[in-house]
Amino acid sequence: xxxxxxxxxxxxxxxxxxxxxxxxxxxxxxxxxxxxxxxxxxxxxxxxxxxxxxxxxxxxxxxxxxxxxxxxxxxxxxxxxxxxxxxxxxxxxxxxxxxxxxxxxxxxxxxxx
Amino acid sequence: xxxxxxxxxxxxxxxxxxxxxxxxxxxxxxxxxxxxxxxxxxxxxxxxxxxxxxxxxxxxxxxxxxxxxxxxxxxxxxxxxxxxxxxxxxxxxxxxxxxxxxxxxxxxxxxx
Numbered sequence: 001x002x003x004x005x006x007x008x009x010x011x012x013x014x015x016x017x018x019x020x021x022x023x024x025x026x027x028x029x030x031x032x033x034x035x036x037x038x039x040x041x042x043x044x045x046x047x048x049x050x051x052x053x054x055x056x057x058x059x060x061x062x063x064x065x066x067x068x069x070x071x072x073x074x075x076x077x078x079x080x081x082x083x084x085x086x087x088x089x090x091x092x093x094x095x096x097x098x099x100x101x102x103x104x105x106x107x108x109x110x111x112x113x
Numbered sequence: 114x115x116x117x118x119x120x121x122x123x124x125x126x127x128x129x130x131x132x133x134x135x136x137x138x139x140x141x142x143x144x145x146x147x148x149x150x151x152x153x154x155x156x157x158x159x160x161x162x163x164x165x166x167x168x169x170x171x172x173x174x175x176x177x178x179x180x181x182x183x184x185x186x187x188x189x190x191x192x193x194x195x196x197x198x199x200x201x202x203x204x205x206x207x208x209x210x211x212x213x214x215x216x217x218x219x220x221x222x223x224x225x
Contacts (some may be wrong), residue, residue: 035215040122040217042119042215042216042217042218043157043215044215045212045213050211090156090157097208099145099206099208101147101159102213104156104157105156106155106156107155
């Protein structure tokens with residue numbers, strides 16, 4: 001089944017404790033992206049990648065890192081999480097060509113205490 | 114920078130009525146406009162999209178219209194049903210940059 005997967009789905013952590021949220025897709029998509037969703041603010045892009053070893057900042061990249069060592073994986077790294085990073089996170093992927101459907105992962109609900 | 118404004122932020126309708134959600138985009142080079150539906154606790158999923166060479170597209174009870182001159186596009190849902198209750202996001206994409214910019218979302222409530 002074609003899909004985007006994320007892990008973990010739920011995470012409660014404390015300020016400053018490094019964490020990684022994994023994202024994987026099996027559709028051979030070049031483009032992968034991370035969003036955070038907060039009430040009233042919609043979906044804001046954190047980082048994106050147009051292919052292996054190619055990453056770039058989105059609209060809200062501060063406090064996050066990403067890597068793209070393989071085409072299928074695009075982990076999101078929070079080196080020193082803070083409470084303002086409490087949010088719902090979505091990974092997404094699509095083919096690079098414009099005007100194509102973007103597929104979202106199931107989401108990761110992160111709480112930073 | 115580029116942005117997409119979406120209105121209203123909340124919309125409540127009676128079952129069977131129509132619902133309209135409107136979006137305005139700033140990047141005149143945008144040429145792809147998808148709409149996503151997000152049910153409670155779930156991921157956003159594409160429900161309909163339109164490209165800049167088309168003015169209107171329909172799929173059963175949903176339709177999308179695009180006015181390129183005014184940089185407006187709208188989602189129309191007719192004969193609404195309780196299962197249409199969800200958050201709806203519009204988005205605009207420029208195929209040159211590949212970036213997809215989302216609106217802030219509209220929470221639609223359909224009352225039985």
